[in-house]
Amino acid sequence: MTQSKLISQILFFGFYLLLQIFFVRQLVLFNYAFCFVYIATIVLLDFDTSPTALVLIAFFSGLFIDVFYNTLGMHAASNVFIAFLRPTILTLLTPRRGYDERMTLSLSSMGFQWIVIYLGTMAFIHHFVLFMMEASDLGLFLQVLVKTICTTILTTFVVILLQFFRK
Amino acid sequence: MNQLFEFISRQRAFIVFVLLEVLSLWLFYSYNNYQNAILLNTTNTYVAKSLEVSNSIKEYSNLKNVNEELAVENNRLHELVARLQSEQIVKTNFNYKADSAVAARFKTVVAKVVTATTSQFNNYITIDKGSAEGLAPGMGVISATGVVGKIKSCSEHYSTVISILHSEYTVSAKIKRNNEIGSVKWNGKSAEIIQLQEVPRTKSVLKKDTIVTSDYNYVFPPNIVIGYVQRVGVRQDQFYDIQLALATNFHTLSYVYVINNTLEKEQRKLEGNDEATKKNDPK
Numbered sequence: 001m002t003q004s005k006l007i008s009q010i011l012f013f014g015f016y017l018l019l020q021i022f023f024v025r026q027l028v029l030f031n032y033a034f035c036f037v038y039i040a041t042i043v044l045l046d047f048d049t050s051p052t053a054l055v056l057i058a059f060f061s062g063l064f065i066d067v068f069y070n071t072l073g074m075h076a077a078s079n080v081f082i083a084f085l086r087p088t089i090l091t092l093l094t095p096r097r098g099y100d101e102r103m104t105l106s107l108s109s110m111g112f113q114w115i116v117i118y119l120g121t122m123a124f125i126h127h128f129v130l131f132m133m134e135a136s137d138l139g140l141f142l143q144v145l146v147k148t149i150c151t152t153i154l155t156t157f158v159v160i161l162l163q164f165f166r167k
Numbered sequence: 168m169n170q171l172f173e174f175i176s177r178q179r180a181f182i183v184f185v186l187l188e189v190l191s192l193w194l195f196y197s198y199n200n201y202q203n204a205i206l207l208n209t210t211n212t213y214v215a216k217s218l219e220v221s222n223s224i225k226e227y228s229n230l231k232n233v234n235e236e237l238a239v240e241n242n243r244l245h246e247l248v249a250r251l252q253s254e255q256i257v258k259t260n261f262n263y264k265a266d267s268a269v270a271a272r273f274k275t276v277v278a279k280v281v282t283a284t285t286s287q288f289n290n291y292i293t294i295d296k297g298s299a300e301g302l303a304p305g306m307g308v309i310s311a312t313g314v315v316g317k318i319k320s321c322s323e324h325y326s327t328v329i330s331i332l333h334s335e336y337t338v339s340a341k342i343k344r345n346n347e348i349g350s351v352k353w354n355g356k357s358a359e360i361i362q363l364q365e366v367p368r369t370k371s372v373l374k375k376d377t378i379v380t381s382d383y384n385y386v387f388p389p390n391i392v393i394g395y396v397q398r399v400g401v402r403q404d405q406f407y408d409i410q411l412a413l414a415t416n417f418h419t420l421s422y423v424y425v426i427n428n429t430l431e432k433e434q435r436k437l438e439g440n441d442e443a444t445k446k447n448d449p450k
Contacts, residue, residue: 021218025221052179055180055184055187066194068214068218069287070293072208073196076191077188077192084180084184084188135334143356
């Protein structure tokens with residue numbers, strides 16, 4: 001990995017994690033819709049990231065968020081889960097013409113429809129695991145589902161919004 | 168042997184995934200059992216400091232609420248002082264006089280809220296006082312308006328509080344009007360409403376009744392307001408299903424009082440294993 005790429009990767013992580021902790025943490029709509037914008041650190045990593053690296057990165061970024069949320073292990077577990085599923089989901093969502101070598105995981109490269117479906121799927125799985133763990137009670141299933149759907153919508157919206165500011 | 172290594176290297180993503188998933192689940196399930204063992208939470212000084220910065224904006228816009236709450240509390244305390252002064256004369260007729268150490272067993276420390284959540288299923292609050300101020304895990308936390316929670320862990324200058332809005336936290340309570348005992352536990356749904364359980368249907372509960380902490384409580388002084396009865400429902404078994412409007416507004420919580428029961432150790436030691444029997448027969 002070249003040095004400039006390394007720096008840009010570190011900035012990418014720093015940006016999403018700090019954004020999550022300092023700003024988006026306070027953003028809760030109607031007590032149901034949270035915003036977990038930090039999943040972008042896993043979801044939007046380059047295509048050629050190895051599956052092992054993905055899982056490791058997911059664990060540490062999840063743990064970092066957990067420390068601030070007082071939910072030790074919860075974000076780490078759901079983050080690791082989507083990181084492991086990511087290659088499978090990418091295969092399932094292969095565009096008709098297949099992936100191109102020049103493609104990057106961004107709005108400008110993949111098109112609006114594809115990125116919404118991809119982000120939505122990943123966010124939904126992540127949030128469902130997260131809220132289910134948090135509730136630890138099947139009696140709250142309906143509430144978990146409502147929370148998951150609202151949160152998926154908000155997270156996807158914010159991540160796509162941030163895509164417009166990428167050069 | 169070679170085959171084993173080959174298998175491991177082929178499946179390493181899966182193996183790392185399983186290991187990390189198990190590790191995070193272990194962290195998750197053991198977290199509630201540790202008090203000071205791990206500082207992987209907002210008690211950590213660096214974490215708390217950075218949250219303090221991000222909270223300073225919110226704090227500013229909250230000043231009006233804080234002022235109002237303090238004015239109301241002042242008013243209540245003035246009334247209390249006036250009433251106690253007038254009762255003093257009557258009291259001397261009894262032979263009972265509380266030991267001064269018992270009467271003054273509750274010490275309070277004022278702390279500022281660094282961050283508080285209200286919309287998770289298990290909510291925590293971080294405050295800016297820690298073991299340096301004499302705080303320790305297990306101490307009760309109240310606000311100007313009512314009960315807030317109990318300290319979970321302390322670092323030198325910060326503490327994490329288990330909010331009463333936590334799915335595994337129960338507070339022993341009573342109805343102020345007729346001293347009926349029950350327990351208060353949150354069901355995880357709304358940050359304004361909490362549930363009162365274990366009140367038998369044979370007892371009388373009315374709307375607008377005030378629910379306060381009971382006398383059988385190590386953590387809180389008696390008669391701290393928890394909430395007001397909002398709805399009384401019936402359940403299949405012999406208990407009521409009671410909804411309380413919480414006295415404390417967790418959305419705007421800014422300053423709290425930590426209660427240090429200086430005689431707690433002595434009381435626990437004396438009562439020893441009687442705890443279980445006491446719960447069944449609160450006498």
